[in-house]
Amino acid sequence: MAHKRTKKRTHVGAKGGENKAVTANQVNRTPKSMVIRIGAGEVGPSVSQLVKDVRLMMEPGTAARLKERRSNRLRDYLTMAGPLGVSHLMLFSRSESGNTNMRLTVTPRGPTLHFRVEKYSLCKDVKKALKHPKGGGKEYLSPPLLVMNNFTAPAVDESKAESKNKVPRHLESLTTTMFQSLFPPISPQTTPLSSIRRVLLLNRVIDPNDDSSYVINLRHYAITTKKTGLSRPLRRLNAAEKLLHQGNNKKSKASLPNLGKLEDIADFMIGGENGEGYMTDATSGSEVETDAEVEMLESTTRKVLNSKARQRARAAEGKEGDAPGVEKRAVKLVELGPRMRLRMTKVEEGVCNGKVMWHEYINKTAAELKEMDKVWEKRRQEKEARKKIQKENVERKKREKKASGAGAKKDGEEEDDDDEYDEMDVDEWDSEGLEGDAEMEVNEDAEEEGNWEEQQKDIAAG
Structure with a gap:
């Protein structure tokens, strides 16, 4: 028997569709990143897993299923960064001495921050160390909240700031701006609180014995909330009720408290299963953190009342004097991983091949800096000259082919011309x-x- 056709499409837009429409300008302003292994399999399994964890941390604005090849160079990724709208590249590599390095760069003009990964812990190691780890859920559907601390070294006197801190002020502000640009900005007026589910904490460790170092500790947490002020038996009953509504009979039976030895449910609420007395957060031995408690509106479904019922409800609320529908919740952070300890070694202009702006171990005099500027200016002029010659050669070949009456070009010849233009516009990048x-x-x-x-x-x- 034929089934009746159910209409699933309509010409009327979805409810709130106009507000959810994303314009092209908003898409272009959204930061997108690519986390890449330079050298593919040569970096080892641990660094490869670290790259996967960092990609998960950068969700949703990153290429999560990117696959690298050993033959891929950095300029290959830079060529595709423009059409794909990629704004940042995070490059992980391993040196011959075994050090793990990370480079953070902004496409297509730079600058580039070089870091040495001194220590790192993978997500699986962090979860093993936790008693109640957070499972993968809806946390990665929205970008994390970025929290940065101590990125600018405090200075008591501005005139003595340079003597106390060897890292220039403008480089500290540059580093702050680059990390801030990794994620879209958050507006307290428009951003819903329900979309903030993770926290990315970047803390700069200032060593008083080493003023020239710039070390950053990276931590990644999930934000969890739970009701406070409830006794432990009541929390167990609420958890069991949720499992019963979900239809999972095995888990709900295991989580249900044993009330077979009790005569009334009141005995369980007052004394628990073992008769230990009324238990709250204070009497159960758990610490009460009042600083982490927030008041928020209760998220429960309510019946729509008519005008008379609403008036009676308002009159009752006025007599009681309590705020209706307000509940206290405790906010806690559960670490997701990965952990990294990053030491900045170099800052340079461009994408991995520009003039060095700052180096941790190499300090140059004013005369050496002037000489370096002359060398870079000479290289820039030579590069412009090579581009001009290549462009003239391509135009000359086109004119010769037209003059010889070769007719329509073949597809392969057109691709060769395009390749010549691509090679002419793309620089040679440092990929290792x-x-x-x-x-x-x-x-x-x-x-x-x-x-x-x-x-x-x-x-x-x-």
């Missing part, structure tokens, strides 16, 4: 390690000798 200046010189020599063509053929073939 932290020695950007040395590798860039090697890349320039390889380009002059023509070795890049052989590598491009190998990449295309394999």
Whole structure:
């Protein structure tokens, strides 16, 4: 027998659809990130799992299912960052000495922050250490709340600030701005509280014995709330009632208190199953944290009353004098992981190949800085000259083909021209390690000798 067709589509928009519509400008302003392993399988299983945990932490504005290959270079990701709207890159790599490094950069112009991962703990290790770990739920549907502490070193006197802190002030503000731009801004007037389910805590550790260090501790927590002021037996009954409504009979039977030895439910509420007396948070031995308690409206369904019933309810509330529908809840943080201890080693302009703005171990004089500026200016002029020559060569080849009457071009020839323009506009990026200046010189020599063509053929073939 044929079933009657049920209409599931309609021309009328969904309720509140106009408010939920996302414009193109809002999409462009939303930060998006990519967490990448440089070297793929060469970094090891622990760093690979750390990358997965960091991707989960950066949800939902990150490429969660990104798969790297050993042949991929940094410029490959930079080429795709523009069309995909990616604003930040987090690059994890391992040096020859075994140190784990992380680079945070803003596309497409930089700057880049270099960190050494001194210590880290994976999500699975953090969950094993907790007595009641938080399971994966709806926490990752919205970005976390970013909390930063001590990013700017305190200074008693502005004139003595430089002598007490060797890290320049403008670099501290730059680091603060880069971490703030990782997530969309939160407006207290428009952002619903229910969407804030996680906290990302970044705490700068200031060492009084080492003023030149910039060390950041990273922690990731989930925000949980529960009712306070209720006795333990009543909380058990509420939990069992929720499981009964969910239809899970096995769990509900296991969580139900044993009332077989009691004559009345009042005996359970007053003395518990063992007759230990009325138990609250204060009498059960658990600590009461009044600072973590907040008052909020009770989230329960209410019956719609008519005008007369509403008047009687208001009159009753006025006589009692208590705020209706207000309950106290305790706010607690449950760690999700991962943990990281990051030490900043270098800040540079551009994306992993620019002029060094600050280095933890290398200090240059004013004369050396002027000489470095001259070298970078010379490199910039040479780069512009190479781009100009490449563009002229491409235009000349097009004119020669048109003059020879070759007719319509083949698809492969058009792709070759596009590749020439792509190579002309994309710089050679440092994709391995932290020695950007040395590798860039090697890349320039390889380009002059023509070795890049052989590598491009190998990449295309394999």
